[in-house]
Amino acid sequence: MDEIRLTVDGREVKVKKGATVLEAAQAAGVYIPTLCHDPDLEPYGGCRLCVVEIEKMRGLPTSCTTPATEGMVVHTDTPAANDVRRAAVELLCADHYSECLTCPQNQRCELQKVAAYLGITRLPYPKTTRTFPVDDSNPFFDLDRNRCILCARCVRACNEITCVGAIDLAYRGYQSKVATFGDQLMISSICKSCGECVAHCPTGALAPKESRRPTREVLTTCPYCGVGCQMSLGIRGHEIVSVRGKREDSPNKGWLCVKGRYGIGEFVSHPDRLTAPLVRRDGELKKVSWDEALDLVARKLASYQKGEVAVITSAKCTNEENYVFQKLARAVLGTNNVDHCARL
Amino acid sequence: MTNSIGELKDAACILAIGSNTTAAHPVIGFIVKQATRKGNKLIVANPREIELVRYADIWLQQNPGSDVALLMGMARVIVAEGLLDQAFIEQRGENFAAFRESLKDFDLDSVAQITGVPVAKIVEAARLYATTRPASIIYAMGITQHSHGTDNVMAIANLAMLTGNVGKPSSGVNPLRGQNNVQGACDMGALPNVYSGYQAVSNPAVKAKFESAWGVTLDDKPGLTLTEIMDAAHQGKIKAVYLIGENPVLSDPDASHVRKALEKLDFLVVQDIFLTETAQLADVILPGVSFAEKEGTFTNTERRVQRVRQALAPVGEARSDWWIACEIARRMGGKGFDFASPAQIMAEIARVTPSYGGITYDRLETGGLTWPCPDEKHPGTPILHTAQFTRGKGQFLPLKYKPPQELPDAEYPLILTTGRSLFQFHTGTMSRKVGGLNKFMGEELVEINPADAAALGIADGDTVRITSRRDTVAARAKLTATTPPGVVFMTFHFAESPANRLTSPALDPVAKIPELKVCAVRVEKLKQSVAV
Structure with a gap:
């Protein structure tokens, strides 16, 4: 049997065998808060926000790592699940630089989204006082660990998508941080600057240096090599300020390399462009x-x-x-x- | 490519030969590495220790220019050990007996001597490729840019047919095309011997068809290739050139010869978005627009036709390249150039090009279409040769090993091979305008093996002079074991160190592709670190 039927918050849903409870909920139109989940990456179960209650199952399983099974009855919005989510997000917020207005990810931040969903308006804990220096050594993006929530999406994107493995979670417990081999600056690592880590970061921890938002996007094909990556150019006035890979119906499945993601706007708008016909006299x-x-x-x-x-x-x-x-x-x-x- | 890019992830075995995939086709590089992450097998054949080697089950470090021997050696093992796909060979192939006979010239000891690859590794690679199905071969200019480039490609085709790795998902013979639309430019007949869709200019029926479609009389004699055009210009036979969006002064072999040829022209028109090294020689310069300022389509390496959409207004007075060419044609009295939009041009392309017959802008709105796509109901063809080959049966070709035309000697003791960096592109016209990319690679660095460098008294970062039979170029040296002893490596991205002034203009007799991957050079330390 290739299809499974289950119930999520009273809604019956059919999914393909192998789908997770989270995917089933999403198919049923039910929102479950997540931070470490990313459809491009393997299930991780790190953030504990997607916990749900499943009838005839003990405890609070993470829906992103639990396979959906026939006849399963899932409850996503329960007091027990929300207590766990709340505790997790409160702790994250306490250790998170919260100057949201000046964050490049403001209004796109997934931490903002889950905090709002859970109704967190004040923190029961004092804020941490430590400050990490920002690693701005890469010419295209910055790594600001003060905004990092250790979801490891960047680490996993670097391992699972590009298979470069330039970054990992280093140290233990409260000292944990995203780091390159030997805890060197990003520019000194084996990073190839493809920006997949930036594209998959849910907060402003990994953010492009060009942070202006486009006012419109245009879908087109990359002008560099023959792979034909599909990309959306983000336009602001007469400039390209962002480039995003297209996931569906594309050879690149949303992925881009350093030239496609960061090597376009500057040459297109370069002052050396030829702007009028010239004749040699x-x-x-x-x-x-x-x-x-x-x-x-x-x-x-x-x-x-x-x-x-x-x-x-x-x-x-x-x-x-x-x-x-x-x-x-x-x-x-x-x-x-x-x-x-x-x-x- | 005979197969699509996405299929590579499910290839049980990938043989990557003559392709520095992670540098030249980075996103395909992701997919190849993802396949290895799933446990699929990867064989890398490359003289240099490229990034993919780190992910490979087997690395065949063949001598530059020895690919035919390596591939035929693998074929010999496959035949000798009975690892071939007998049914496929019988049903889909022909000329197998002659091919098998030609394998006699490739006894493994000779192959090991020619290629520098130990016999055991050749055997291991042959067994892995033949027994791990489906297997896909990817290759790029490391295979084609040789004086025997056509033989290299035929050797790859032999290997794929021998094991039945054609016409099935995740198998095939998959050339990775270097430019965004080099596939499309070929498809459109920007070649001297064919109209769009590879319809031969020498075929009387094709000639009649285009004469009727265009309302003109056409020439049935194939024209000159790019390298031949340069030779003819040098000899004064070609007097005028209209050149669009290319930079042969940096990209073509024996670049000094190319420059002299262009200087000899009576009239040179260059249409580009920047004042390239080639444009600087022009009599008239016409400002075209970048991809972001125009509508159109590109066809990628997997034959997928995809839309290019206008995102910005043209800069200054720059105009779309199609508009400029149509204006020139009209002003010369040409009929049939009254297109109002690229969509109208595509409609004409579809009318005269069977493989693009079903491609319309309406259909492309929702995603790309892979040719052959003969009619508007056809879904496109991601996998070629599923039932039969274009010519019917697949012909096995007996091959002989031919060494590169220029080999090292006492005066020029090293082999120069060229390629691309991840951080720059081709002649750098676009990528060198990007500050961040220049930060990663802002100048040419000649890769030299530390053993050779020590013998020449060269330290990392020294400025060196590289001299071939044609010219001399200066650049800083990068000492690295990535490049094997006896070989030096340069890109061709940098006008300040133009590698193609050194490269050999020797051509493959069939494809007319130059032997950019092998020429003989000597390297000397420059006393003073200034450019020659």
Whole structure:
């Protein structure tokens, strides 16, 4: 049997065999608070926020690691479960830098979301006083451990997605922290700066240096290598301020590399971009109008014999453009001398 | 690729040869490493100790240019030990007897001598690849950029057919294409011998079809390839070039020759987004736009056609490249260039290109489509050759080992091989504009094995001079065991240390691809650390 039927908060739901109780709840439209859970990563059971009560089962199992079984009856919003969640989040908040207004993750923070869900408005514990220095050594993102909740999503993303393993949880107990090998700065580690850790951080602990929010997003294809990663460019005015991988219907399943995630906005908006047609006159390149430049090109290209002209097209240009370039070569210039850097 | 990227995760065995996947195709690198994390097997064949070696079950450190011997040696083991897929060979293959006969030239002792890989490792790799199914082969320019690059690819195809690893999920022969749209540019007929969809210009029926579609008379004689165009320009036979979005002064072999060829032109038009090293030679420069400022499609390495969408208005007076080309065509009296949008161009592409016949912008709105996609009902084809090959049966090809055209000698005792860094891209036109990427790799670092460096009196960070039969280039040295003794490694990202001034213009006779992966050089420490 490939399908399982169970009941979550009185709602009957069908899920595929192998699904977890958390996934079943989500399929039933029931919200269970989570912090360490991430659909891109293997179940972890670290934050204890997804605990639920399951009839005929002892204690409070974590729904993210418990497989759904036929006929299971799950209660997610019970006093016992909420007590555990509350205690966990209160402790996290007590050890968390809470200047939310100046946090790059403000209003997107998952800790804010669960604290709000649980109705935590004051803390029974004094705040901790320790301060970690911010590791801002990487040119693209900062690691601010004052905002870290030790959910290990960054560590797991680095291990499970990129398989680089640049970071891990180091030390024990209260001393625990996300660290590189030998507790060096990020820039001195084997980190490849793909930013998967940043993309999977639920708080502002790992955040891009460019923290301005886009006002709109445009889905497109990465211009670097041939993998064809699908990405959303976050636009603010005339600039690209963020890049996000697309998870569904994409070759990259949401993942990106350092060039795709951090290497686009700067070249697109670079001051050295060519902004007007130029024609060489007396050895100097002079700005001219489009009409003048295009007429000159058309007149000159028409002045040669068919075999004396060649068109070199671009593997960076679109299909439509390459089609037009070769059509121009063949149908107008009358030559099959058309090629591009396919061999380089 | 014969198969799709996502299938790699379920390949029970991956053979990665001539591909520094984690540097050149980082996200595919993720997937290969994820496969090993599940316990799937990985064989890496590469002269350099690339990052993937750390994840590999077997590392075959072959000498640069010895891939045919290595792959045929593996095939010999597979045949000798009966690990082949007899049913597949009988039903889907032909010419197997001649191929088997050709394996006689590849006795393992000779193969070990040519490749530098011990016999035991070749046997182990052959057994692992043949018995762990489905197995997928991924390769890149480390296979193709040789004077015998076509033979290398054929050797890979032989190996895949021998074990029945074609036409099935998570198997196949999977070239990883280097540029975002190099697959698409080829598909669109930006090649001297074919129209879009690989329809041969020499085929009379194809010629008639395009003459009718375009309303013109067409030439049935294939044109010149990029390297041939440069030679012809050098000889004064090509007088004018319209070059769009390429930088051959840095990307092409024997770059000094390329520069001289372009300087000899009577008229050079360059269309680009930056004043590249090539654009600096132009008579007219036309400002195109970046991918973020235009609509269109790219076709990725798995043949998936995906949308490019305009996110920003063009900078200054820059215009879309398709618009510029159409304007030139119209001003020359060309008919059939009155496109109002890339969607209209795609409609024409679909009309004249069988493999793109079912691709429309409406369909692409919800996700990519993998060609062949012959009609609007067709879902696309993620796996090729499931029932038969394009030519019918798969032809096993007998092969001979041919050494690289330029080998080390007393004067040029080291092999130079080239490749890419994760942190830069191609000639750096885009990536070198990004401050953070430059922080990771801001200049060329010639990788030299510490043993060779010691013999040459070179310390880490010294400025060295690298000289080939063609030219001399200066760069700082990086001492690393990643690159084996006898070999030095450079990228071609940096105009200040242009590696392609050194590389060999020797061509593969069939594919006309240059032998960028092997040339002979000597390396000397420069007394003063200034550029030559």
